[in-house]
Amino acid sequence: MKNDERRSFWTWGHVSDEPSEEVRLAAAQAASKRTGIEVLPPPIPSIESISLRAPRLEVPTSLSDFVSVATIDRITHTYGGHSLELLKAIRGQFDEPPDAVAYPESEEQLEQVLEWCIANKTTVIPYGGGTSVVWGLNVPKESERAVSVDLERMNRILEIDEVSRAAHFQAGIYGPDLEAQLKSIGLTLRHYPQSFPWSTVGGWVATRSGGHYATNHTHIDDFVESIKMLSPAGWYESRRLPGSGAGPSPDRMVIGSEGTLGIISSCWLRLQKRPKYRASAGVLFADWYQGTEAVRAIVQSKLYPANLRILDPVEAQLAAGVAGSHALLIIGFESADIPQRLSIEHAVAMARDHGGVIDDQAVIVDDGTGSATGREGSVGAWRNAFIGVNAGAQLGLGLLSDTFETAITWDRWPSFDETIRASVGAVLHETIGKGATLSCRFTHVYPDGPAPYYSFSGPVPIGGEQEIWHLIKTAANDAVVGAGGTVTHHHAVGRMHKEAWERQRPELHGDMLRALKSTLDPSSNLNPGVLINS
């Protein structure tokens, strides 16, 4: 269990997830080659060398068993997982650490720490796996004192209902731990955000994370059966229901509240039977927009593939080694009960109708008879395909690398893509110039539109990362919101997207959120500055 291990203070996950010196050196050599300027990995500061502001509070004896003011706890809870944060961490900059970190083991301890914080005008930062990439976990400068409330000791599966296929998870359980326990009974949650190895159920629900399924049920929202949350106003627990039309949904008011209304302590999530039948295909397109038209045809046919992700030529080359300039569409079906041959054949036929190229023998069908497609190691392969792994390897090497993601209706595509590339590309050209890259893939798709995910990178002067990033991000936010998209499809709002989100949502929605916050958190102890200005 990961929960027993110490978290890293400068990369996603735990100490064992930190890239080795060899990996960091190799990354530095690659960076040197890319830019022509020799760089070395920056030294990792020792914990002893990091000086923190003295805690601005005293932990009462009654809480000292599970509330810590130790430096290591405070530095591992100062930042989320955004690269600018990790860059500060690796440079030993911890200007606004929490004054203490609480590790409640029970609902009673959760109540105790919240009561203590409220009584002492202390900011509370609900903390799951710490992988926020939108500055959702930081202590605001304005706070007189702050406690990070880390749920990692509330990490059990409280109950599994195999008949309804649902389980009651404590909020602090990590993805791999939950899957390991479900596997033994043939079930799975199948929710794999990029942060899967290091993020928690509570974090997923609080931030509306996007998961495994590229179509149909894409967000964790769709798997939530009920939520239990502690707010300053008291406990909030919704009823387990497979469906309801009774009033505005109690769950949907909490899903996406990002720790501003309460601390999610547990929730019931819907499960799947483990897939037995699978089918997959990788289809090449000479033209990116022909490929996205194929995606539209397939998603609108409602075949509901588990995977329907297209990479533009830049990403196809980088992530999948596709030669030349081809977009790559990855189609995948899976089922516990139904062979998937016909589904993949339909989808491949549609892709070919739109100019897609794939050999018949490259359409892989596992009819549940063997392990020929090598799916056993899929979770491992999945993990390594994602940027989260070894995220820290490039820190401090003068390489900027980030992503932004959105969703847009099909009628605005591809002009939306052209606008984004033109706007963000212009700023990349101004700020980075040669060596800048901008690429796109679809992480999720809907009958009425795709969720495009953009990545950018390029060499920047060491020390100039933040300033240049800010220029690019501002251009990206302006372009996305200006062209009709959402400022985030599944990364959440946090503090990073708050201002752009205000331009996107109904103005009264902000007033409604403030009204909800006043009701549940009247003294604004919880994650102030996230989502809304209170």
Added chain:
Amino acid sequence: MKNDERRSFWTWGHVSDEPSEEVRLAAAQAASKRTGIEVLPPPIPSIESISLRAPRLEVPTSLSDFVSVATIDRITHTYGGHSLELLKAIRGQFDEPPDAVAYPESEEQLEQVLEWCIANKTTVIPYGGGTSVVWGLNVPKESERAVSVDLERMNRILEIDEVSRAAHFQAGIYGPDLEAQLKSIGLTLRHYPQSFPWSTVGGWVATRSGGHYATNHTHIDDFVESIKMLSPAGWYESRRLPGSGAGPSPDRMVIGSEGTLGIISSCWLRLQKRPKYRASAGVLFADWYQGTEAVRAIVQSKLYPANLRILDPVEAQLAAGVAGSHALLIIGFESADIPQRLSIEHAVAMARDHGGVIDDQAVIVDDGTGSATGREGSVGAWRNAFIGVNAGAQLGLGLLSDTFETAITWDRWPSFDETIRASVGAVLHETIGKGATLSCRFTHVYPDGPAPYYSFSGPVPIGGEQEIWHLIKTAANDAVVGAGGTVTHHHAVGRMHKEAWERQRPELHGDMLRALKSTLDPSSNLNPGVLINS
């Protein structure tokens, strides 16, 4: 267009929807035969014979073009569609009519009437098709004066986006009118609540209505892309997005608000291509619970049938003429693009695995090559299969007939069903005795549980309907909520379910709703008494 015709004041829909004297007479004869007591259809009061309280307001000249104080308008807007309401109507009892009815034709007129009501402390009842069966449209006794705001003149499709498959509907458009317009371009909304012919887009969204699809996307919620609503605090318009993870959803706060936060004026809804391929099967089960186990197997296989509805033996006999004591499971698949033979074969095989009986040749597959399955008239057939049609025929004959519907996780099924039947059955026995019926079908099903729909009926003394109904309904609410269900799956809360809903939802959820209402409707003009006590 239905919108041009006058509404009936004593049954669902318009004057042309009223049952004829012949139909009413036949219903009376059937009732006489059932009870052994001869009854005749009650006379329909003439509009002239109905005396109403004088309007407690004066319509300013600036609004007189579209605000009426005519008796016919006021009596057609006094009640929703619940049988006890219609019974009062047919008896000429209109104690709490709205003082005026507004028919705005534009957003400007909508603003004008709302401003007028706010300035004059007037209750506003947003009115769609008037089919509420939960007392969602009544004027509260406490109101000093009230205006029903009927959206039927805002009934256009403002825009159709064929690429994204979505359309922008004004709130007052009726189901058949919108389908007729979409049909010409090969699209369909495919949302058929029981009230489909007489209900409106705005009403569906305001009340979270349940539709055509028995699995996967069951509620209108799943088809909402954006909403435009006028509240006393101003306009609220969400952005068209295929998916988003940005904060608590702006749409989900409005969906299900039942006219308490604002008046929905238009919304973008997702559309479907018209189905070409279809497959259906009716499978018999000697045992009701064996049948429901088959439903669980099929829905958990994620084949996503459009229809997966099981009728218990009582309903199978009444609605489908199934002889003996058999439950009937109706399975249906449809697709615009993909032949459905394999899907129906898989589903039928699962049903047979659970003891279901069907001949091979009774599995009907239309591979898009002809009209052999007679689907052209399906909307008409659908309408007539529902209780809404000729609902008024039995009014005043001493027959009580109503339904209640819920949802429950599978782990509590079938004990949930046993509890409901025992509790409600006992009260039916006490109040009605011989001749009482209680039956169940599933209207919608989810991987984690079904949405059971109960019907009860029986002869009661004429004049005693309300008292007996109240005893039965109280028992039903208590049983449903006590056994873990929701007090409504798609009929909405209104005033009828408010008290029971309070026992079901998190207590703080009520405070949250009141906070939202204070924000958007600070003087509580909008539908006071619905959902929450303000």
